[in-house]
Amino acid sequence: DTGVSQNPRHKITKRGQNVTFRCDPISEHNRLYWYRQTLGQGPEFLTYFQNEAQLEKSRLLSDRFSAERPKGSFSTLEIQRTEQGDSAMYLCASSLGLAGDNEQFFGPGTRLTVL
């Protein structure tokens, strides 16, 4: 399968714990995005990378959230001291960049439940 993959698919954690999600984009895509989606809403932008550089972060991304893409390939999203409000589907997407930005390829997401 050459699509975007995300791990784990589901994560249940207790409030205050740290969690880390991984995203493997399509190999030739240089742009990688993280979005968050809650029930009944569209995906909301969190951050994006051009190769290994994190070029933009949303105001939604509090200082408890950190993302990395160390070698310009896979990316990780860490949430520290999780809160119940962090419960959501975390989606990763990738694109070729520039003209390809309108067509973003999404992974299946990681569903986070904070108890």
Added chain:
Amino acid sequence: GQSLEQPSEVTAVEGAIVQINCTYQTSGFYGLSWYQQHDGGAPTFLSYNALDGLEETGRFSSFLSRSDSYGYLLLQELQMKDSASYFCAVRDGTRAGTALIFGKGTTLSVSS
């Protein structure tokens, strides 16, 4: 600010035609995209309009009027498998048009 408005729900029967409208407000316009998302699935790209007019891809067509800040997705010969959520999206003009801003989605229910 930037926002998109679309109906929350649409129902139709198999074989029918349905139109999902989207109006948008954005600073810097880079085109209107449509994505489909089945329950529990990932959003998948359907179409993109940068210029006014109609783009046709099989049973799906998408229309854009930049002067009206309006677009629609037209689904023809509806099938049960078309039951899903449909999102219109624009690129974020405040971020050099990279991130996508999505509407809240329209849930389409197709019955037999």
